[in-house]
Amino acid sequence: MNEIINNTEVKNFIKGSLVRSTSLKREVQIYNPALGQVIRKAYVANSVDVDKAVAVAKEAFVSWSAVPITKRAKIFFRYLRLLEDDLDTFAKIVSEEHGKTLEDAHGSIARGLEVLEFCCGITTHLKSDYSHNVANGVDVYNLRQPLGVCAGITPFNFPAMVPMWMYPISIVSGNSFILKPSEKTPSAAIYQAEKLKQAGLPDGVFNVLIGDKETVDAILRHPDIEAISFVGSTKVGEYIYKTATAHNKRAQALCGAKNHLVVMPDADFDKAADALIGAGYGSAGERCMAISVVVAVGRDSGDEIVKRLVPKIKNIKVGAYNQSKIDMGPVIDKASFERINKLIQSGVDDKAKLVVDGRSLKVAGYEGGYFIGGCLFDQVSVDMQIYQQEIFGPVLCVVRVDSYQEAIKLINDHEYGNGVAIFTRDGGFARDFATQIQIGMVGINVPIPVPVSFHSFGGWKRSIFGSHSIYGMEGVNFYTRLKTVTSRWSTKGTKGVQFSFQKTTDL
Ligand code: NAD
Numbered sequence: 001m002n003e004i005i006n007n008t009e010v011k012n013f014i015k016g017s018l019v020r021s022t023s024l025k026r027e028v029q030i031y032n033p034a035l036g037q038v039i040r041k042a043y044v045a046n047s048v049d050v051d052k053a054v055a056v057a058k059e060a061f062v063s064w065s066a067v068p069i070t071k072r073a074k075i076f077f078r079y080l081r082l083l084e085d086d087l088d089t090f091a092k093i094v095s096e097e098h099g100k101t102l103e104d105a106h107g108s109i110a111r112g113l114e115v116l117e118f119c120c121g122i123t124t125h126l127k128s129d130y131s132h133n134v135a136n137g138v139d140v141y142n143l144r145q146p147l148g149v150c151a152g153i154t155p156f157n158f159p160a161m162v163p164m165w166m167y168p169i170s171i172v173s174g175n176s177f178i179l180k181p182s183e184k185t186p187s188a189a190i191y192q193a194e195k196l197k198q199a200g201l202p203d204g205v206f207n208v209l210i211g212d213k214e215t216v217d218a219i220l221r222h223p224d225i226e227a228i229s230f231v232g233s234t235k236v237g238e239y240i241y242k243t244a245t246a247h248n249k250r251a252q253a254l255c256g257a258k259n260h261l262v263v264m265p266d267a268d269f270d271k272a273a274d275a276l277i278g279a280g281y282g283s284a285g286e287r288c289m290a291i292s293v294v295v296a297v298g299r300d301s302g303d304e305i306v307k308r309l310v311p312k313i314k315n316i317k318v319g320a321y322n323q324s325k326i327d328m329g330p331v332i333d334k335a336s337f338e339r340i341n342k343l344i345q346s347g348v349d350d351k352a353k354l355v356v357d358g359r360s361l362k363v364a365g366y367e368g369g370y371f372i373g374g375c376l377f378d379q380v381s382v383d384m385q386i387y388q389q390e391i392f393g394p395v396l397c398v399v400r401v402d403s404y405q406e407a408i409k410l411i412n413d414h415e416y417g418n419g420v421a422i423f424t425r426d427g428g429f430a431r432d433f434a435t436q437i438q439i440g441m442v443g444i445n446v447p448i449p450v451p452v453s454f455h456s457f458g459g460w461k462r463s464i465f466g467s468h469s470i471y472g473m474e475g476v477n478f479y480t481r482l483k484t485v486t487s488r489w490s491t492k493g494t495k496g497v498q499f500s501f502q503k504t505t506d507l
Contacts, residue, residue, distance in 0.1 A: 004093055004194075010042040010186045010210055012049060013193040015056045016203030021210070022048040028183045028212065033099035033330040034320035036368030040097075042186060045211040050178075050218035053207045057149040057176035058224050060204030065146050065174040072172050073122050079168075079199035080116045083109075083192075090191060094159050095321035097185040099329035099370075100283045102321055105160070112164030114453035115471050119172040125476050126173065135507030137490025144480035146174030147226040147250065151219050153180045153240065155232040156332050157286045159188035165457065166229045167192075167206060169475040175227075176205045180219060182232075184332055186210045220244050227251065227479065229470065231288075233390075234416075234462050241465035252466035252478060254288075254458060256390045257418030260411045261291045261447060262433070263305050264404065264424035265298035271445070272423040273308035279421075279447035280396040281316055281374045284331050288463075289419045289441070289448045292391060293380070294398045295407045302400040306355060306378055309396070313356045313374040316394075319363050330370040331393055337370040340393035344375055347386035347397075353378040358394065382410065390416070404429060412438040417460030421447050440464065 010030065011018040021043040030040040045053075064072075083090060091105035098105070118125075130141040152166035159181060167177040181189035189208045196206050209215050219225060220243045227250040230240045237253035244251035261279065263272050279291035296302035319326040331337050341359060348354055358373020372394055380387050380397040387397055401407050411420055421443035422433045430444045440459035443449030451457050451472070458469025468478040 004187050004191050005089070005096070007187070008040055010040050010190060012045055012053070012210055013190055013206075013208040014049075014053050014204075015060075015207070016197050018190070021045045022052075026214070028210070030097055030184065030186065031333060032096055033332050034363075034366050034369040034371075036334070036370060040187065042183065042210040044183070045180075045209040045215045047214075047218035049209060049211075050215060050222060053178050053209055054149055054222050054224050056204040057178055057207055060202060061146070061148055061176040064171075064176055064202060064205045067174075069123050069126060069174075072174065073120055075196075075200045076116055076119045076122075076168065076172050079196055079201070080113060080120065082195045082199055083113060083116070090160060090188070093187050093191050094185070095329070097187055098156065098159060099321060099332065100286075101326050101329055104283050105321070108158050108161040111450065111453070112161040115164045116168050118453040118472065119168045122169075122172045122476075125473065126480070134486075135488075135504050136492065138486060138488045138507060140484060140486045143483040143485065144173075144476070145483055146480055148175060149178065149225050150175045150227040150229070150479060151178040151180065151225050152229045153216055153219070153232065154182060154189075156182035156184040157283065157288070159185040160192070162231045163189055163192065165231070165471045165475070169471060170227075170229075170479040171201070171205060173476060173479045175479055176207075178207045178209060178219065178225070180209050180211060180215050183210060183212050216240065217243075220249075221247055223247075225249060229478070230254070231470070237465055238462075250478065252468050252470065253464065254470055255463050255465065256416060257288045257290075257459060257463050258293060258388075258390050258414055258416045259289060259291050259419040259421075260293040260295050260407075260414070261420070262295045262297060262404075262407045262411075262422040262424075263301050264422065264426065264429060265301050266425045267301070267423040268425065269301075269304045269308055273305060273312060275421075275423065275447035276305070276309060276396065277312045277316070281313070281328050281394045284328050284372070285394040286331060286392055287448070289450055290392075291421065291447055292396060293387065294396060295410060296398055296400045297404055297407050298402070302378070302398060306376070306398060309376055310356055313358075313376055313396075316374045318358075318361060318371055318373055320366050320369065328374070328394060330366075331372055333370060336393065337372065340372055340391060340395065343386055343389065343391050343393075344395060347377050347380070347384060350384045350386070352380045352384055352386060352397070382413075408433070408436050412436075415462045418463035419443065419449055419459070421445075421449060440469070
């Protein structure tokens with residue numbers, strides 16, 4: 001068993017070693033949310049620690065960027081194998097601090113490993129374009145070169161997968177990297193750093209800083225950091241994007257969501273209901289691609305879907321990750337628990353119909369845990385807070401509309417644009433939906449359309465700031481910059497001095 005599990009303090013990982021933050025003034029407490037108890041602590045990295053990590057990463061970049069691409073890829077092959085050798089430990093580290101079931105932790109890690117598989121093929125992804133003899137003796141080719149020191153700031157809900165959307169592509173492309181994971185779930189980042197070191201990554205190429213806003217602000221303003229990737233809430237993401245770009249950095253911020261699933265009158269209601277249970281309540285609804293709104297189209301769809309959902313929601317087994325046969329864990333912390341309960345109450349006050357109320361749920365032996373049972377609201381309207389806000393908890397809202405066009409308008413009018421799904425048997429509607437909908441990731445009879453690692457992930461509207469999606473080729477392009485080389489190697493003489501611009505065909 002990895003020693004991280006027995007650690008009571010999480011330290012930074014700088015230049016291949018675990019080091020405490022310089023100042024011991026500010027402590028963060030890391031909880032097991034099923035128990036509601038502190039299991040570890042950390043000291044917030046401040047600007048001195050950020051300076052240290054950046055200096056180390058800057059120095060490491062010089063030699064790392066010169067390592068042949070085949071050797072860089074080889075390290076990722078080894079890293080992938082090392083992680084695969086002991087997935088149980090990795091999953092346990094994720095579940096203990098996040099609260100999600102072990103099965104779900106395994107699933108999210110698997111999606112992260114798929115990004116590593118993509119990275120193993122970096123030799124192909126970074127192959128350049130070459131144009132031979134565009135003029136007499138003149139050839140043109142493209143290089144994509146790494147940027148330098150890049151940084152990633154990640155949310156609590158995917159402590160393994162979301163960091164893996166960032167640092168592997170950045171590093172294998174030749175950059176060095178500083179990861180600032182969520183202070184609520186930091187241990188998985190340290191696990192990844194240790195395994196990368198074991199796989200042969202030179203010290204200083206990957207560094208982890210544990211901290212919060214103080215750490216992030218020092219990162220955003222640091223002149224030697226070239227690019228920032230952020231995944232988290234919209235409010236913070238907008239701030240990070242604006243601050244990073246104001247400091248002349250390349251930036252991408254993938255943010256909050258309110259994902260709708262449209263149930264058409266011709267849908268297979270049983271399949272749609274099963275899909276909604278997983279997509280709405282898996283990971284206690286703490287996924288940026290969780291479905292939180294069902295849009296029931298036509299006279300009967302609402303009743304058909306609600307009648308199927310109710311018994312399934314009541315049947316969800318809620319508990320701690322280390323209990324057997326559990327479907328759903330707690331939410332992350334007391335603040336989330338209270339915020340979600342307040343939002344549920346606002347729905348009741350606004351006269352939405354709370355068909356299933358999971359608020360009074362208690363898990364025997366885990367009375368201090370932040371558990372909320374599955375909740376279902378029917379008769380929700382667009383003016384309600386429970387419709388407008390991202391709840392990020394196990395709460396599903398049913399909105400009933402008369403027509404397909406009304407469903408499209410409703411979704412397009414929402415401020416968020418991360419994911420969406422439609423359940424139908426009609427290919428015409430499905431195709432039209434994929435075209436008209438103003439959302440970045442679309443599922444057709446697929447409830448959570450997270451793209452596979454060789455495509456790219458990203459929302460639209462206020463679910464993203466910046467022009468690049470994350471991972472896949474968008475990731476490679478984000479972490480590299482284009483250089484175009486025009487060269488003349490000719491055995492014939494040149495035309496002598498030319499003061500004017502020449503047409504290519506005259507060169
Ligand atoms: P968060 O925005 O609170 O925190 C994300 C990161 O930002 C953390 O590392 C945190 O330490 C840091 N941070 C928090 N407040 C900050 C501040 N004021 N200034 C600077 N840095 C700050 O998000 P969270 O609660 O950890 O995660 C949940 C959110 O993330 C949800 O909104 C969810 O939709 C979103 N999310 C989005 C995606 C996506 O790909 N679009 C994926 C996962 C999660």
